[in-house]
Amino acid sequence: MDTDSKIFVTGHRGMVGSALVRRLHAGGYANILTAGRADLDLLDSHAVHAYLAREKPDYLFIAAAKVGGIQANNLQRADFIYQNLMIEANLIHGAHLAGVQRLMFLGSSCIYPRDCPQPIKEEYLLTGLLEQTNEPYAIAKIAGIKLAESYNRQYGRQYVSVMPTNLYGPNDNYDLASSHVLPALLRKAHEARLRGDESCVVWGSGAPRREFLYVDDLADACVYLMEQGYDGDLVNIGTGEDVTIRELAEMVMATVGFDGRIDFDMSKPDGTPRKLLDVGRLAALGWRARTPLREGLRLAYETAPFRN
Template sequence: MDRNAKIFVTGHRGMVGSAIVRRLQAAGYDRLLTRGREDLDLLDQRAVHAFLAHEKPDYVFIAAAKVGGIQANDQQRADFLYQNLLIEANLIHGAHLAGVQRLMFLGSSCIYPRDCPQPIKEEYLLTGPLEQTNEPYAIAKIAGIKLCESYNRQYARQYVSVMPTNLYGPNDNYDLLSSHVLPALIRKAHEAKLRGDAEYVVWGSGTPRREFLYVDDLADACVHLMERGYDGPLVNVGTGEDVTIRELAETVMDVVGFRGRVVYDRSKPDGTPRKLLDVSRLAALGWKARTPLREGMRRAYESAPFHSPVANP
């Protein structure tokens, strides 16, 4: 990418978007476009198309989305499907109308079938039923992938889709009603520590396996792909390694400094039994994750809005 290129990063206040902005700024890109919801409602087609037609960015990163954990996905199914469909459709079609040639759409590893072989290869997309708890979100993200593929085929655009594994890091969502598993565990352990509790509760059995990627590593992968001009099929972004939820919870306890024990609430859903991405395509393109889970978790905890060095010596 040209250092003088105009780059529009959507969702710049969120975990992923802010990491992409940090990475671009560190690399010397200084013509960055960002807009908050109060300035540009991505659900408003006319506003999005008018903005893109006026600004005519050279590159677009679509990091904006309605996101949440198992509970939020399952209870707000219509909202997750409708809003994510609108966001991506408005941005992708609007970018095309504005003559944007290079765009990156960020999806999610939940697009893959619930019971597909492990590790998950990109070609497993649409080969089986989805996990029911987040099916609407997954369908919306699959639609975004297919939009990018279709604009590439019909209009010769270079719209790339990347599928991150479970993410964590600065600017994560720690709301226990809508957060993903790792930030939820960090907050639960932190609050249990402050209260002096003997235990903290983890949803499910602790046996599912999950892969976790520090968000700044994802941002680095995204910029790497854009800089090398990649315009091929969708790409998984992950570490290629996973842990059980039990192992994750115990590591969280160690990082936070909580000395109690974990109790598993087996009445709550486990979700997909295992979700590990095959990252060989990305490795062949010259990139691999660099942040170990424990180190990334420490950085995430230290940047959490509820963390205080005074309260947590």
């Protein structure tokens, strides 16, 4: 990428999109396009196609998506599959029609089978059944990967897909009804400390293992791949290390300064037993995550909006 390249980042107000914009600005890229929902409805194919035809970006990062935790995914199944299918289809097809040659589609590690071997290699995609609680979202993301692959094969485009592990950091969603586990724990622990509670409730058994990546590390990996001109197969982006939910909860409590006990609500679902990405392909390309989990938790807590 040249520093004067026109780069369109969708979802720029979200956690991932805003991190991409920060990283691009830090790298000296000044010609960055963004469009809020009021300016461009990504569910409207005509509007998306017209925007891309008019702006003709050199690069497109698809960071826009409808996202949420276990409860939101499970209860809003139709919304998750419909909106994500529409967003990615409108953008990928619109990019092709506008002559955009370079595009990066950001997926999710939930695309992989629920019980596939660990750590998860990219080639495990479509080798088993998905986790039921977020199956609609996963299917939409798989469709996005295959859509990008299909435009590459039929039209010679360079549309790359990357699969981040669980993300956290600035501009995360801290709504307890729809957030993921890490931001939910940060807010729960913070509010429990303020109330002087003796305990903090954590969903599930605490046994599942999860990998967490600071969102600015993700943005750095995405820009790195674009700068390197990577146009190969699907790439996992993660740390290559995981922790149990119990261990995560203990780290969160220490970060927040809550010294009460942790109570696990066994009536709530655990989700996938383990989800650790194999990041060997990315490491071979010359990139590794830099932010340790404890440091990332501190940074995330310092920027959390519920502290204001």
